[in-house]
Amino acid sequence: MKKPTYLLVIMLTLCIVAVGGYQSIFRTSQQAQLGLISNHDIELSLHCYQNTEAPQIDNKGQLNLTVWNIYKQNKSNWQESLTKLSQDKHLILIQEASMTDEFKQWIEQQGWFANLVDAFEVFDVAAGVLNLSASAPSKACAYTELEPWLRLPKSALYAVYPLSSGEELAVVNIHAVNFTYGTQEYSRQLKTLTDELSDHSGPIIVAGDFNSWSEERLVVMSAALSQLGLKEVVYQPDNRTQFITGLPLDHVFYRGLRLEKAEAPINDASDHNPILVNFRLTSD
Template identity: 65%
Template sequence: MKKKLLVAIPLLSAVIAVAGYQAIFTLPDQPQLSSVSDDGVVLSPQCYVNPRAKVLDKQGSINLLVWNIYKQNRSQWDVELTRLTDEAQLALLQEASMTSELKQWIKREGWFANQVDAFKAFDATAGVLNLTQDTPNLACAFVELEPWLRLPKSALYATYPLSDGDELAVVNIHAVNFTYGTEEYLRQLSRLVDELLEHQGPIIVAGDFNSWSESRLAVMKQALDKLGLHEVTYQEDHRTQFITGLPLDHVFYRGLRLKTAEAPFSDASDHNPILVSFELLPTN
C-alpha cells in the first residue's frame, strides 16, 4: 500500500501540473497576429498586409523605443509608456500582455498595434508588439518554442514605407531564453536573418535578445553579421544586465544614420527602455 502511494503521489502531481498549465496557457495551432486599432482587434493567420500604408518617418526622422514591459506588471507602466512614446514613430515592445488596459491605452493614444499571439494566459494574448501611427505594409509572426518551459518566444518581421520611396524592414524579437546550449537560439535568429537577406533597403533589428552568455553573444553577432548591421552605442547606457554583466537588450541597424541613443533608468518594468533616433540617408 505504501509503495502504491509513493508511486501515485508524483503521478498525481504531474497530472495536476499539466492540468494547471493547460488551464492557464493556450497555444495557437500556428503563428498568428493581432492588429489593434480604433476599429477593434483583427486576427490574421501569420501575416498582416496593407499595400496602402502611409510613410513611417516624420520628415526623414525615425524615433524608436525598444522596451520589454514585463507584461505591464508594475505600476505606472501606462504613464511611462505614454512619456516614452511621446515623440516616437515606432515602438518595439517585448513581453506585452494584451489586457483590456493595454487595449484602452492603444486606443486612447491613437496607435496602430501588431502583436504576435505567442500564447494566451488568463484570456490575454502575450508576445512582441509593434506600435506605429499607421499600419505596416507587411507584418508577419514568428515563434520558437522554449524547450524547457514549452512556451513560445516570439518575433515580428514588418516592413514600413519611407518618405524617400524606400522601405524599412524591422524585426522585433524576444529571444529564446531557457536552453541548454544555443541550438534553439540560433534557429530562431537564423529564420529571421533568412527573411532579412531578401530585403535590399534599410533594416532595424531590436529587442530582448536574452544575450546573457558569451556563447549567446557570439551566436547573435555571427547571425546578424550576414546582414551588414551596425550595433547602436549609447550616450547613456543603463541597459538591463544579467548577473554576468552582459546586456540583454540590443538595437542593430543598416542603411540609416544614427543621431542619438540612450538607455535611461525606469522602474516601470524589470528592463530599462532604449530610445534611439535615426534619420534617412540622403538620396543621390
C-alpha cells in the same frame, strides 16, 4: 494497496493535476498568429498580412524609435512611463506586452496602430511582442520559437514600412528564447529571422530583448546580424538592463540609416530599462 503502488498513484495524480493546472493557465497556438488591435479588440490572422496602401512611417526623413521590455505591465507606473517614452516616436517595439483591457484602452486613446504576435495566452489574455506605429505596415509576419524547458513560445515580429525616400524599412522586434542548454534554439530563432531579412535590399532595424546573457549567445547574435551588414547602436548613457554576468540583454542593430542619438535611460516602470534611438534616412 502496496506502498510503492500507492506512492506511484499519488505521483501520477499530482502530475495530472499539475499539467491540467498549467494548461488552464497557459494556452498556445500551433501556428504563430499575428494580431491587429483595433476597436479595443484583437483580430487574429495566421502568420502574415499585406497592406498595399500603407503610408510612410518617417517624418521628413526623421525616424525615432523606442524599444522596451515592458514586463507585462506589472509595475503600477507603466502607463505614465510609456506615454512619456512614446512622445515624438514613430515606431515603438515592445516585448512582454500583456494585452489587458487597460493596455488596449491606452493604445486606442494614444491613437497607435498596433500589431501583436500572440505567443501565448495567460487566463485568456494574449502576450507577446508588440509594434506600435502611427499607421499600418505594408507587411507584417509573426514568428515563434518554443522554449525547450518551459514549453512556452518566445515571439518575434517582422514588419515592413514605407519610407519617404521611396525605400522600405524592414523591422524585426524580437524576444529571444531564454532558458536553453547551449545555443541551438537561440541560433534557429535568429536564423529564421535573418533568412527573412536576407532578400530585403533597403534599410533594416533589428531590436528587442535578445536574452544575450552569455558570451556564446553574443557570438551567435553578432555573427547572424553582421552577415546582413547590420551595425549595433552605441548608447550614451548606457543603462541597459544586465544579467548577473554583466552582459546587456537588449540591443538595437541597424543598416541603411544614419544614427543621430541613442540612449538607455533608467526607468523603474519595468525590470528592463528602455532604449531610445533617433535615426535619419541617409537619402535625406
